[in-house]
Amino acid sequence: MKTSWKFGVSALCALLLAPIASGQQDYIGRFDIFTGYTYLNSPLISLGESGFHTQVGTNPAKWYALGFDFSATAGDTVLLPSMLKASLQQEIGAQLTMAGIPSSYVPKVPLHSRSQSYATGPQLNYRHFKAVTLFIHPDLGAIHEAAIPHPTDPIGKLLVASLAPSGVKTDWTYFYGVGGGMDINVTPHIGVRVHVDVVRDHLFSDLLNSRTSVRFSVGPAFHMGGNVAAKK
Numbered sequence: 503m504k505t506s507w508k509f510g511v512s513a514l515c516a517l518l519l520a521p522i523a524s525g526q527q528d529y530i531g532r533f534d535i536f537t538g539y540t541y542l543n544s545p546l547i548s549l550g551e552s553g554f555h556t557q558v559g560t561n562p563a564k565w566y567a568l569g570f571d572f573s574a575t576a577g578d579t580v581l582l583p584s585m586l587k588a589s590l591q592q593e594i595g596a597q598l599t600m601a602g603i604p605s606s607y608v609p610k611v612p613l614h615s616r617s618q619s620y621a622t623g624p625q626l627n628y629r630h631f632k633a634v635t636l637f638i639h640p641d642l643g644a645i646h647e648a649a650i651p652h653p654t655d656p657i658g659k660l661l662v663a664s665l666a667p668s669g670v671k672t673d674w675t676y677f678y679g680v681g682g683g684m685d686i687n688v689t690p691h692i693g694v695r696v697h698v699d700v701v702r703d704h705l706f707s708d709l710l711n712s713r714t715s716v717r718f719s720v721g722p723a724f725h726m727g728g729n730v731a732a733k734k
Contacts, residue, residue, distance in 0.1 A: 527629050529690035531725030534559045534567065536695050538721015542575045542617065546713035547585050549615055551577030555697070555719040561730045564629055571621040571643070573717065581611045581651070586709055594661065603657065611658045613651040619677070619717075620644050635693075638682035641701050648672045649706070665709065677703035677715075685723050695723040 540555035553576060559569025583591050598607065621643025628636040649671045653659040665671070679701030685693040697719040704712040 527632055527635070527687070527690075527731060529725070530561055530564055530629070530730040531691065532561055532727030532730055534561065534569070534723060534725055536697075536721060536723040538695065538719055540573050540575060540717055540719040542573070542577075542715055542717045544713055544715045546711065547579055547581065549577055549579040551575035551615060551617055553617075555717070555721070559625065561627075564730055565627055567625040567627060567637075569622065569625060571619070573619045573719075574617070576614070576616045578612065578614050581613055583609060587711055590709060598657075607657070609657055609661055611651050611653050611662060613649050615647060615649050617645060617647045619646075621677075633687050635685040635687065636682075637684065638680070641677065641679040641681045641699050643677060644674060645677050645703055645705065646672070646674050647705050671706065671709075673705045673707075675703055675705050675707070677701040679714075681717075683719075691725050693723045693725070694720070696720050 535556075535558050537554060537556040540553055542551040542553070543549070544551075553574045555571075555573040557569055557571050559567045561567045583594055586594070594609065598609075599605070621641060623640055623642060625637050625639035649666070650669070651658075651662045651666060651671075653662045662669070679699060681697065681699035681701075683695060683697040685695050687693045697717075699717040699719075700714065701717070702712060702714050704710075
């Protein structure tokens with residue numbers, strides 16, 4: 503969580519220092535491409551994942567765009583019983599008691615996670631400032647995650663054998679939320695995009711409660727094609 507906050511503060515500083523100047527944007531490209539670094543934070547399971555984020559879009563008009571969004575991230579965490587659904591916590595506790603394991607013992611299972619997200623939809627753009635384009639959009643799409651546990655003791659291995667017999671647990675589900683940010687327009691054709699998304703999903707619903715995740719992204723954005731601003 504500390505890493506995501508540091509990233510967010512750095513991004514905010516970049517926004518505040520941007521040379522925001524009033525005036526019309528003389529060039530608005532028909533097509534936009536963005537790719538950059540992204541950090542996905544899921545506090546429910548103390549999971550931080552780094553990776554890349556890319557977007558491609560088209561601007562039918564000055565004020566809105568349509569596009570496709572994809573990100574791929576990976577990271578590590580340690581799964582604890584307190585992160586699981588209450589019913590599963592009780593079940594694990596009962597099994598440990600029956601096995602004569604002291605109540606002071608807390609199972610810990612390190613795991614590696616890989617996630618991919620896919621989304622498409624509209625985006626609203628605010629172009630009142632020549633040097634900066636502000637935008638906001640709904641987040642609705644699908645996310646896939648593969649969790650690979652690496653138990654370090656016999657009890658952890660037994661738990662993994664029960665919860666993920668194949669050694670890998672995967673899941674697909676939908677997510678929803680909201681995203682937004684800004685393009686700092688270095689030139690009419692090149693900018694720096696800072697992007698934040700807050701989404702809700704329920705991956706691994708048999709093990710976990712639904713969770714809220716935050717994704718921070720930053721990188722270059724390229725604008726090309728016919729000039730939408732020239733349309734009458």
